[in-house]
Amino acid sequence: MNRICLDVTNISPGKGGAGGGITTYAKNLLLGLDNLLKDAESQKVDMLAIGHKDFLRDLKLDRIQKVYRNVDNQSFVKRNYWLHVSLPSYLRKNQIQVLHRVIPELPLVKSSKYVMTLHDFMFDFYLETPALKKYLGNVNQLKFLFLRMLMRLGVSNHDTILMPSSSIAKEARERFPDKSLNYKVTKLATNRTVIESKSNGSQGPEILLGYVAGFYPHKGHKQAIQLMKILKESDRGRNVKLFFRGSAVYQNYYEEIKVLIVNEGLSDSIFMEGFDPNITIEEIYKKYTATLLLSEYEGFGLPVLESQTFAKPVICSDIPVFKENLKDSAIYLNNNPTRQEIEMLLDKLYDSEYLDRLVEKGNENTSNYSWTTTCRETWDSYLNLL
Numbered sequence: 001m002n003r004i005c006l007d008v009t010n011i012s013p014g015k016g017g018a019g020g021g022i023t024t025y026a027k028n029l030l031l032g033l034d035n036l037l038k039d040a041e042s043q044k045v046d047m048l049a050i051g052h053k054d055f056l057r058d059l060k061l062d063r064i065q066k067v068y069r070n071v072d073n074q075s076f077v078k079r080n081y082w083l084h085v086s087l088p089s090y091l092r093k094n095q096i097q098v099l100h101r102v103i104p105e106l107p108l109v110k111s112s113k114y115v116m117t118l119h120d121f122m123f124d125f126y127l128e129t130p131a132l133k134k135y136l137g138n139v140n141q142l143k144f145l146f147l148r149m150l151m152r153l154g155v156s157n158h159d160t161i162l163m164p165s166s167s168i169a170k171e172a173r174e175r176f177p178d179k180s181l182n183y184k185v186t187k188l189a190t191n192r193t194v195i196e197s198k199s200n201g202s203q204g205p206e207i208l209l210g211y212v213a214g215f216y217p218h219k220g221h222k223q224a225i226q227l228m229k230i231l232k233e234s235d236r237g238r239n240v241k242l243f244f245r246g247s248a249v250y251q252n253y254y255e256e257i258k259v260l261i262v263n264e265g266l267s268d269s270i271f272m273e274g275f276d277p278n279i280t281i282e283e284i285y286k287k288y289t290a291t292l293l294l295s296e297y298e299g300f301g302l303p304v305l306e307s308q309t310f311a312k313p314v315i316c317s318d319i320p321v322f323k324e325n326l327k328d329s330a331i332y333l334n335n336n337p338t339r340q341e342i343e344m345l346l347d348k349l350y351d352s353e354y355l356d357r358l359v360e361k362g363n364e365n366t367s368n369y370s371w372t373t374t375c376r377e378t379w380d381s382y383l384n385l386l
Helices: 020-036 076-093 122-128 137-156 166-175 221-231 251-263 281-286 302-309 320-326 339-349 352-366 371-385
Strands: 002-008 045-051 064-068 098-101 113-117 160-163 183-185 207-212 240-245 270-273 290-293 314-317 331-333
Touching: 002 020, 002 076, 020 045, 020 064, 020 371, 098 371, 113 371, 122 137, 160 166, 160 371, 166 183, 166 320, 207 281, 207 302, 221 240, 221 251, 221 270, 221 339, 251 270, 290 302, 302 314, 302 320, 302 352, 314 320, 331 339, 339 352
Parallel strands: 002 045, 002 098, 045 064, 098 113, 113 160, 160 183, 207 240, 207 290, 240 270, 290 314, 314 331
Antiparallel strands: none
């Protein structure tokens, strides 16, 4: 009997650890793989999922065995002890042939074949970009340096690397020109299909833009504020309202954004929507005419795909990964749009037929992404190592 272990100990609900995107990825991966294991061809494979009890407990898994192990990821010593001592010992003791970790950290000791998911190069991006690095502080800078080191060690010790986009794969080749990378692009997805086929258009004379993103410095909130400042100079642009919705991950950045809104005289145009546990994600998106996301960097960009599943036209930055995943189903803006480009954007926002066509394209685009495909491709990667 071949044995595969999926290690999700990095996900510690309520105690730090992996971000929301990685948690979503791990959850859908487990559910999808469990479904695949019900097939007759998969009966000769035994699979285990090892992770925090609060994460695994409520997942309905029929074929994947749950192994509860609570790892304190915030502790440098305990995180490393698990990764380089306890985990290799567990793999040997339980005769695991393939280990998959959903973050790019692998044991130094080779105890099985190793698969890791490399979501992005965010640590490098922050450390290499002075405008972002300043928000980290000394402690977080050391943390980012440490996590980047673990990622590089993982690259040196992998058997297969899974990446969410061709853009990240290209960046990996550029960052590791001397490494022989055995990688596979396994794209992410959403769990929802579009119900409505049309946008809800402008709300009377107003255009309501939703900006659904945590307050990370790379998410482009400042660029959005500058966009709103330019829009306010035109009659039509004054009717555009922007709603920031997301958790204050970087408190210093969050406070800076609030001050900037006031200083730019945009308190009547930009609104901060606080967290509300009683509101559903459908209700969040429902009121928006379109969504805006001007990220400087992403590994995949799941929020823009999610927006399309809720029948919302997407306006986003023209970074490579957005163009790769959205193609012609979005409106792209560069960092410094001209007046003419701003007027063209307003023309589109006030054109309900154009917005409906964009929603239809978004619907077609999201149909190209499914967790079933992601899980099948991941499963094939495991089988190739057995």
